[in-house]
Amino acid sequence: MNMFVIGYYAALIAASCLAAYYKNNKAFMLLFSLTLVSFVIGIIGGVSALRVVTIAVGLLALSAGVSYAFREFLIQLSRPGLAKELRTAPLTASFGMFVIFTYAIAGIFAPWIAPHGEAEVIASTFAPPDENMLLGADQLGRDIFSRIIYGARNSVGLALVATILAFVMGAVGGLLAAVKGGWFDQLAGRTADVIMSVPSLIFALLMLSIFGTNLSVIVIVVAVIYSPRVFRLTRAVAGNIVVMDYIEAAKLRGEGDWYLIRREILPNSTSPLIAEFGLEFCFVFLLIAGLSFLGLGIQPPTADWGSMVRENATLISFGDITPLIPAGAIALLTVSVNFVVDWMLFRSSGLKEQ
Template sequence: MDYFVLGYYTLLIGASCLAAYYQQRPIFMLLFSITLVSFVMGIIGGKEALWTTTVVAASIGLAAGTSYGFREFLINISGRETQKMLRTAPLTASFGMFIIFTYAIMGIFAPVIAPYGEAEVIGGAFDPPDENMLLGADQLGRDMFSRIVYGARNTVGLALMATGAAFVMGAMAGMLAAVKGGWFDQLMGRTADVIMSVPSLIFALLLLSIFGTNLTVLVVIVAVIYAPRVFRLTRAVAGNVVVMDYIEAAKLRGEGTWYLIRKEILPNSTAPLIAEFGLEFCFVFLLLAGLSFLGLGIQPPTADWGSMVRENATLISFGEITPLIPAAAIALLTVAVNFVVDWMLYRSSGLKT
């Protein structure tokens, strides 16, 4: 038997036994699950499958260690109340916060991090990676690494703008509908139903074909498409708040609509609205990436992850993973935001300890 295989199973079984002896049930379950998976993978794929399993397990361990370290770093630089909240955060939420932090650094300091400009041609079409181009060149000879770094600023930044606009429109309409009631509430509700009845991608393609594809139009269209979703949630949350006694007391004091929204309803609706912002960002981010992939989103030569997948898709036929890198960047950010949102929803649900 190969020494690597023998040492591999010896290490896993020994570590599992130690975890069981010291009654570390989560660690034991993880290690023994890896042992069982490795056993099956070894029978099917041999030594190469064990190497793959080792790399995957090491990557998961590295991610878990990084998440734990980042959580401890945030705890040490935060105030007392925030420290108490962060100590209860699972490693998945810490991993999500670390990825979001990394993307934010890439977007803010893109000109410093990227070795070349986003539209600068420095080589031939589809040149392989070398000492000058970490990920090789695209179809025009531009540095892929630089374009991915700039794509963090352009793609994520545009998604944040569109999500913010949708959130402001939908949240304000929802709180106004809850306070006003009557015909205004019915009108806003039916308008939201009409917009939501049309699939978002088809609606976006239709409006972009009519009004063009400049960035301002893109932000407005995406905001209009996703504002009804925010309206529905905000109306439901604010509807539970406006029936409270302190709202009636404020009305009897003669307080106006803006005061009720700003001082009474919004502070009592913050937690679910913040979680909804994260979910809406994921939807908007994926929609913008899809539109760019179809050619109706962010236009060349501006770096955008969706269009980068389309432009370099021919490399997949030659066994190259270059087009998968911007796709992986899109997927990683979406998963990271969902990890953080899941934790926030758990906290706001009243299940926290």
């Protein structure tokens, strides 16, 4: 029998026995279940399948270790109140924060991290990886690794700006609709319903075909598409707050609408709005990446993950997974943001782990 197989099963069984000896039931069930699953996979797929399982488990263990270390790092840097909240964060949320932090560093310091310029041609078409190009070259001979680093600045930065604009438009409209009510509430609500009734991708393609693919146009169009979602949530949250007694007391004191929004309503609706910001960012980010893939988003030679997938798609026909790297970067950021948002929604719901 292959020595790798013997060592693999011996390690799993030994770890399962240690977990059972120290009465760690969760670890025992996880490890022994992995042993049984690996036994079935080994029979069906052989040694190669077990190697894949080993790599996957190793990556999961590495991710868990990095997440735990990053959470402890944040706890050490935080104030006592925030540190107490961070201690309750699951490893998935810690992993999400680590990925977001990594993307932020890559985007901010892209010119210093990337070994080459985003539009610099340094090799032949689809040149293989070497000591100068970690991931090889694209269809024009540009360094793919450098373009992925710059793509973190361009793709994420544009999505963040569009999300902020959409959030400001939707949140301000929702707060005003809740406070003023009447015809303004009805007009804003029906306008939001009309915009939401049109599929977002079709609406974006139509607007960009008419007004062009300038970055400012992309930001405005995407913000208009997703601001109604923010409007509806803000209107619902603020609508439950404006009927409270302390709001009525503030109105009797003669306070204006902006005072009620700034000092009474907004502080009591922060948690769901922050969570909604994370969700909106994911939607906006995916829409911009889809538009770039279709050729109507960020235009060449500016590096963008969506356009990089389209430009290098021919490599898949030759068994090269390079086009999947920018696609994986898009998926990783989206999943990571959702991990953080899930934790924030759990905290804002008032539920506590026992």
